[in-house]
Amino acid sequence: MPQAWQPASKERHFDASGYFSNRTIVALTTPPGGALCGVRISGPAAMEIGSRLGALQFTREDHRRARRVWIRDGSGAHLDECILLPFFSPHSFTGEDSIELFLHGSPMIAQRVLEECFVHGARLALPGEFSFRAVKNGKLQLSQAEAVKELIAADNDFSLELALEKLAGSQHELVKRVHGDLLQLCTLSEAGIDFSDQDLEEVSLPRLKERLRLVVSSLEALRGSFDRGRRFRDGIPVCIFGLPNAGKSSFFNSLLGEDRSIVSEIAGTTRDVVRERINLRGEAGQVAFRLSDTAGLRVSSDLVEGLGIERSIQAARESDLVVVVIDGLNSNLEELKTQFEMVPCEGKQVVLVVSKADLLSQDARESAHAAVRASFGIDPLFVSSRSLEGVKEVAAKMADLASTLLRRGRGEVVLTQVEHVRAVESSLQILERASGAFDLVLFASDVRHAMNALGPLTGETLPDDVLGKIFSDFCIGK
Ligand SMILES: Nc1nc2c(ncn2[C@@H]2O[C@H](COP(=O)(O)OP(=O)(O)OP(=O)(O)O)[C@@H](O)[C@H]2O)c(=O)[nH]1
Numbered sequence: 001m002p003q004a005w006q007p008a009s010k011e012r013h014f015d016a017s018g019y020f021s022n023r024t025i026v027a028l029t030t031p032p033g034g035a036l037c038g039v040r041i042s043g044p045a046a047m048e049i050g051s052r053l054g055a056l057q058f059t060r061e062d063h064r065r066a067r068r069v070w071i072r073d074g075s076g077a078h079l080d081e082c083i084l085l086p087f088f089s090p091h092s093f094t095g096e097d098s099i100e101l102f103l104h105g106s107p108m109i110a111q112r113v114l115e116e117c118f119v120h121g122a123r124l125a126l127p128g129e130f131s132f133r134a135v136k137n138g139k140l141q142l143s144q145a146e147a148v149k150e151l152i153a154a155d156n157d158f159s160l161e162l163a164l165e166k167l168a169g170s171q172h173e174l175v176k177r178v179h180g181d182l183l184q185l186c187t188l189s190e191a192g193i194d195f196s197d198q199d200l201e202e203v204s205l206p207r208l209k210e211r212l213r214l215v216v217s218s219l220e221a222l223r224g225s226f227d228r229g230r231r232f233r234d235g236i237p238v239c240i241f242g243l244p245n246a247g248k249s250s251f252f253n254s255l256l257g258e259d260r261s262i263v264s265e266i267a268g269t270t271r272d273v274v275r276e277r278i279n280l281r282g283e284a285g286q287v288a289f290r291l292s293d294t295a296g297l298r299v300s301s302d303l304v305e306g307l308g309i310e311r312s313i314q315a316a317r318e319s320d321l322v323v324v325v326i327d328g329l330n331s332n333l334e335e336l337k338t339q340f341e342m343v344p345c346e347g348k349q350v351v352l353v354v355s356k357a358d359l360l361s362q363d364a365r366e367s368a369h370a371a372v373r374a375s376f377g378i379d380p381l382f383v384s385s386r387s388l389e390g391v392k393e394v395a396a397k398m399a400d401l402a403s404t405l406l407r408r409g410r411g412e413v414v415l416t417q418v419e420h421v422r423a424v425e426s427s428l429q430i431l432e433r434a435s436g437a438f439d440l441v442l443f444a445s446d447v448r449h450a451m452n453a454l455g456p457l458t459g460e461t462l463p464d465d466v467l468g469k470i471f472s473d474f475c476i477g478k
Pocket residue numbers: 242243244245246247248249250251262263264265266267268269270271294295296297355356357358359383384385386387
């Protein structure tokens with residue numbers, strides 16, 4: 001954010017209680033550089049500040065009524081002509097009284113308006129503080145607030161769709177259901193304790209354990225979804241693999257559209273794994289990848305090169321997709337096959353690419369094609385990092401193969417955050433103990449603990465400092 005947008009008077013917005021103060025807060029809600037600039041004022045003094053800025057009086061009748069007004073500072077000097085929109089509590093984003101201003105997009109105006117709000121007692125909002133207040137006031141579920149952050153960060157079709165569904169409440173609904181089931185189990189087991197002398201079948205330990213199994217399987221499915229969630233968040237891991245000098249780094253650079261890896265005619269140029277994130281477009285949309293360029297594989301007496309080769313094999317093992325680059329001019333397919341067999345390919349997608357197509361005659365292409373097909377049983381694609389022939393086609397093929405790993409049913413929940421999967425894991429651990437409990441008292445206590453362990457997903461039993469930390473990752477104005 002440009003310097004001019006920072007408030008000059010820091011002490012005016014210092015507030016020791018951080019997220020847990022109820023002071024009126026203000027921040028820009030749009031990034032700099034646009035034709036318009038949004039400002040949100042939220043909190044108990046919002047209406048008063050709005051009234052002073054616009055020399056207006058608000059009644060509840062003015063809720064959501066946009067007005068075009070001149071706003072002025074305390075001396076009566078013009079600040080800007082803008083649109084002013086009041087929202088009365090609880091019908092606002094934060095659930096508090098709020099004023100939204102739409103100013104002309106000038107950093108100078110924005111700074112002056114913020115300063116004027118500070119004069120009237122507001123302080124600058126902390127990162128994510130509007131969303132924090134919305135969650136605190138029950139206007140937004142924690143998972144929906146997190147979805148807003150993911151929505152802003154989404155840079156490909158698949159993560160955008162997932163964040164939109166999360167915003168619409170898919171994850172919250174599922175977690176609420178599981179939480180509700182656990183609560184019901186708590187209630188039933190406590191009833192079982194109270195009426196233990198009556199031998200009621202419905203609240204007997206075996207019957208409750210039976211019910212618990214259903215909850216456990218929902219939680220297990222949720223835990224299992226994280227494997228895919230990581231791919232949504234970080235991209236699909238892809239390894240570019242092959243013998244030295246095959247043209248791996250050149251192809252890697254062609255995909256990225258920049259000279260990221262060093263390329264030379266000396267075999268063994270790449271030593272370490274070079275990683276980059278990239279989005280590639282296929283038929284189903286854009287897919288994010290974590291692309292790794294690796295050291296060429298050969299038997300080497302050089303210690304450093306040997307370590308690099310070990311890393312190449314490790315990178316291939318950890319990838320969902322392996323792009324094997326075969327030197328179009330000088331390929332030793334037997335050797336390549338031997339090296340490739342060191343990578344367990346079960347469950348992996350493989351794309352074979354013959355490089356240096358610009359140097360290959362039609363005959364050479366045909367014989368390379370036949371030889372690769374005979375050795376690997378897969379048709380190769382031809383690319384040239386010089387003319388860029390075939391690069392787009394390989395990119396599209398990679399995106400199409402990878403998109404099968406990201407496909408979800410509509411509304412299918414996929415966990416993308418480590419804190420969430422940890423919460424599910426710890427809940428499951430406690431429920432495992434509950435499944436082996438010998439009496440209802442222990443069973444009831446474990447089920448209650450397991451329910452509380454889901455706090456990071458529900459937001460209900462989270463300690464204040466943890467909640468504050470979640471929102472501190474947001475941007476100011478969110
Ligand atoms: N004409 C032509 N030359 C290429 C092409 N791709 C790579 N080369 C050349 O082949 C040589 C090796 O390219 P690199 O991309 O460094 O090969 P590498 O597989 O990364 O090699 P190592 O890192 O040593 O394993 C360089 O001289 C490149 O200029 C291509 O498509 N066309």
